[in-house]
Every structure is written in structure tokens, then in C-alpha cells.
Amino acid sequence: MTHVVTESCIRCRYTDCVDVCPVDCFRAGPNFLIIDPDECIDCAVCVAECPANAIFAEEDVPADQQQFIKINAELTRKWPSITKTVAPLSDADDWKDVKDKLQYLER
Numbered sequence: 001m002t003h004v005v006t007e008s009c010i011r012c013r014y015t016d017c018v019d020v021c022p023v024d025c026f027r028a029g030p031n032f033l034i035i036d037p038d039e040c041i042d043c044a045v046c047v048a049e050c051p052a053n054a055i056f057a058e059e060d061v062p063a064d065q066q067q068f069i070k071i072n073a074e075l076t077r078k079w080p081s082i083t084k085t086v087a088p089l090s091d092a093d094d095w096k097d098v099k100d101k102l103q104y105l106e107r
Contacts (some may be wrong), residue, residue: 001058002040004072005033006065008054010105011095015085017046027079030106031089036076052096
């Protein structure tokens with residue numbers, strides 16, 4: 001099983017989760033993070049670190065967020081690994097609680 005980054009991360013890209021990951025399974029895109037499902041060891045350490053509450057165990061991904069399982073798997077082949085915390089996007093706090101952000105995902 002793996003963990004999945006969902007819609008709440010879009011336009012935020014907080015990286016608090018990156019520093020605690022023991023296997024460096026996060027990948028960074030322009031305005032979103034994903035978890036490489038082949039690298040994730042399902043330790044769940046990242047879940048509590050996410051200020052946007054965007055990370056779920058695959059079996060717990062909400063019904064309206066299921067497409068993010070595929071999105072994480074797809075983008076892991078395109079985006080580079082991120083292993084250190086960087087500043088969130090400049091307007092991350094404004095976007096943290098916004099719903100329906102999929103159209104803003106930059107691939």
C-alpha cells in the first residue's frame with residue numbers, strides 16, 4: 001500500500017512532509033507534490049506533517065479524490081525527486097482551504 005497526495009496540495013506545495021520521509025518518495029511539480037507509489041513504504045510519517053491535510057493512505061483516499069491515485073503514479077515518472085524542505089508557494093495560505101482545485105494543477 002502507498003500514500004497519496006490529493007487536491008488540497010495544489011497551489012500550496014508545502015514541503016513539511018518531505019523532511020520526514022525516510023525513503024525520499026516525494027516528487028515536486030510546479031505547484032503540487034506527489035508520492036512515488038513504488039518508493040513509498042507506507043510509514044505514514046508524512047500524514048501528520050501536511051498543513052493542508054492532503055496526504056492519505058491509498059485505501060483512505062476520499063471518494064471525490066480517487067483520481068489522485070492515478071495522478072500520483074503518472075507524474076512520478078515526470079517530476080524530479082525532492083528531499084529537502086523548500087518554501088511553500090507565496091500564496092499557499094490563501095489556497096490551503098480552497099476546494100475544487102484540480103484545474104489549477106500544472107503538469
